[in-house]
Amino acid sequence: MKNRKIIIAVGLIFFVSVCLSVYILRHSDRQTVEIVQDGAVLYTFDLNRAEDQEIRVTSAEGGYNLIVIKDGTICISEADCPDQTCVKMGVLKSDYLPIVCLPHKLIVRFAEGEA
Amino acid sequence: MNIRRLTELALLSTVALIIFVIELRIPNPFPIPGVKLGLANIVTVYAVFRCRPSETAMIVTVRLLLGAMFSGNPSALLYSAAGAVCCLLGMLVLRHILPEKQIWLCSVIGAMLHNIGQITAAVIIMRSFGVIAYLPLLLVTGSLAGVFTGICAQMLLKRMNRQNGPLR
Numbered sequence: 524m525k526n527r528k529i530i531i532a533v534g535l536i537f538f539v540s541v542c543l544s545v546y547i548l549r550h551s552d553r554q555t556v557e558i559v560q561d562g563a564v565l566y567t568f569d570l571n572r573a574e575d576q577e578i579r580v581t582s583a584e585g586g587y588n589l590i591v592i593k594d595g596t597i598c599i600s601e602a603d604c605p606d607q608t609c610v611k612m613g614v615l616k617s618d619y620l621p622i623v624c625l626p627h628k629l630i631v632r633f634a635e636g637e638a
Numbered sequence: 639m640n641i642r643r644l645t646e647l648a649l650l651s652t653v654a655l656i657i658f659v660i661e662l663r664i665p666n667p668f669p670i671p672g673v674k675l676g677l678a679n680i681v682t683v684y685a686v687f688r689c690r691p692s693e694t695a696m697i698v699t700v701r702l703l704l705g706a707m708f709s710g711n712p713s714a715l716l717y718s719a720a721g722a723v724c725c726l727l728g729m730l731v732l733r734h735i736l737p738e739k740q741i742w743l744c745s746v747i748g749a750m751l752h753n754i755g756q757i758t759a760a761v762i763i764m765r766s767f768g769v770i771a772y773l774p775l776l777l778v779t780g781s782l783a784g785v786f787t788g789i790c791a792q793m794l795l796k797r798m799n800r801q802n803g804p805l806r
Contacts, residue, residue, distance in 0.1 A: 543774035
């Protein structure tokens, strides 16, 4: 039966996606984060040792993002872009899903290499 | 195209647009770019099964353009357009294969194709393969939403067919 094959294929894709999602959303055990703008690394922090602080990053077009480091976590607390996706993403947790602010070309992610 | 047909298409586009605008007001529990309920696709699925392919394409085009305008987010248009084209092509093929009882399946596959199209557009626009990491998340949420919109469309089509005669 043709349709059964389609159902099985869709089910398989769904199952694989669930597995991959769990893998992608896994919390990172890395401690080094970097703040990247336009492909250039602006700051690197060790979350274990960094003290609580706020960093204001301005973009070339004049917009800004306010990045907050608190109790070993990092998040973007404020931005003047319309979509606010980076703020809603909350605390950085996963290796594979960096906090991204598309309008300001800003990325907050775990650094590769040293653990 | 006669006036009756034109009015019907305009009505469908309006309904899709209203659903789209109302959905914008529903807060999104998943802070992942691209994740949406996609309720407006109930109309798309309905149109795929009841209208001609060209007519469905017209409805979707109007929805996309006006939707981008109303949401005040024209930069999202490229992603949603890429997704919509993939989704529409897939569903137009599927409607010849799937029986009436499996319209929900058509919607699920459409949702998956939509997500694949979106991510492809994102890869091309951002020139980075990192965004592919979002694809599994989008596929899971997309197919769940697709089941829901598909069941809605299926129920709707069943009732409309009972009233207005068989498909097409």
